[in-house]
Amino acid sequence: MYYRNANCAVVVYDITQASSLDKAKSWVKELQRQADPNIVIALAGNKSDLSARRAVDTEEAKAYADDLNLLFFETSAKTATNVNELFTSIGAGLNPRGVDLNRPPPNTNCAC
Template sequence: MAPRTASFKLVLLGESAVGKSSLVLRFVRDEFSDFRESTIAAFLTQTVPLDDSTNIKFEIWDTVGYKSLAPIYFRNANAAVIVYDITQASFDKAKSWVRELQRQADPNIVIMLVGNKSDLKASRKVPRELAEQFAKDEELLFTEASAKTGDGVDGLFMSIAKKLPLAAPKTPGSSGVKVANTPKSEESQRACTC
């Protein structure tokens, strides 16, 4: 029997130039470029196998870093990835994105805090322990990753996939979860060795 595919809306949030688009392009296309223009908004999908019977299809909204537009993107989102750059003072901004989601998003949203550019350890400004403690206090998922090297990128999305409410998905439209049986050969499916 073909595995079912459950679709979930995921939004990427964070300040400009922290690497949101680079993370998602590494995940979806396994690509990286040092020279990327600022994103206005982009929509990409990626399907990963959760287990033998279920695939997770991420419907990823890569957003511009303007708070005024954010509610448009995270309406009906099942998950959010909030990105900061470990080499910049973008961590405080990431914390304010968390507060924004806690205030306006669905209370069951899965939130992952990601410290990007972990390959630049010599330029680190944000101690990992500080971010880990904040994530623990706020009951968020947390990891560091590098869009440049790919380190931790697949793992962060798989961590989110494992936390999504698969046990009793609601009807399409009520929670953003859509379930369908999909053949394993689906073109966008990608094996994740996390």
Template sequence: MSSGNSRYGEFNQRIDYVFKVVLIGDSAVGKSQLLARFARNEFSVDSKATIGVEFQTRTLNIDDKTIKAQIWDTAGQERYRAVTSAYYRGAVGAMLVYDITKRQTFDHVARWLDELRGHADRNIVIMLIGNKSDLGSLRAVPIEDAKEFAQRENLFFMETSALEATNVEGAFVTVLTEIYRITSKKSLVANDQSDSTGNSSLLKGTQIVVPGQEPPSESKSMCCG
């Protein structure tokens, strides 16, 4: 297991929140490259397959609060699936990644989603990511299929390119901003103690606007266009 520091620096910095976000999806869809691009703004052409689990961190500001994102990456191969319960424990966000040039990786998304929902908190924020958008000429997954799935499952959605850094920042910031919104609302509810219905509805009905991005639709689906 390894960890990395934010390229913006996080020494001697007061951290208001630490949010754990997990990357899931089949092997070789680019999970580690998305993580490297977001955490260190790096991309390696000859990236090796992830063995077991690792994580990177990056600190950023949301609504004048300092958020430390702890992004966990795991191998997509079946033989590492035994890490499941520990991997998901404490996660408040998830990036569910497929490769737009490999239909099978999209067909497996439903299975990954079932596994995620079976182990994670019910209010976890999930972003469906179609990675490798720079390989559009090799596209095997129509964007309409992914939009429809995201809408049906109430997920955020974007297509990204870790290679070209397209929408990577936007995808992570969208998820982290939504997590922050839910967490801060939970704090208000806990302090006020006026909400007897619990927090099950906290994910519904509020749009967020990320700089440079259009706000999500009511279905919470977003894409790069």
């Protein structure tokens, strides 16, 4: 339900925990099964600032992403490494699909 009408999704795994990539793969499979067939999916290996504790090889995750035509980035939420690049790439993927990236946000003046 959360992603049924989504135009994009970011599936994040922890590069220091191999099991988190397996969980991310199950989310990608779910998105491919349930979401719009044109959804832009990005796979993000987070905690790149902890590369000394790496448990997931970059090449393994990238090969998986490439096989499924996913965007792929290794990021760090702590240092903001590749975060802007990730969202810029998603935006570029959405733009050819007719998503208006310059549309002003809806009026959020609500007395809720």
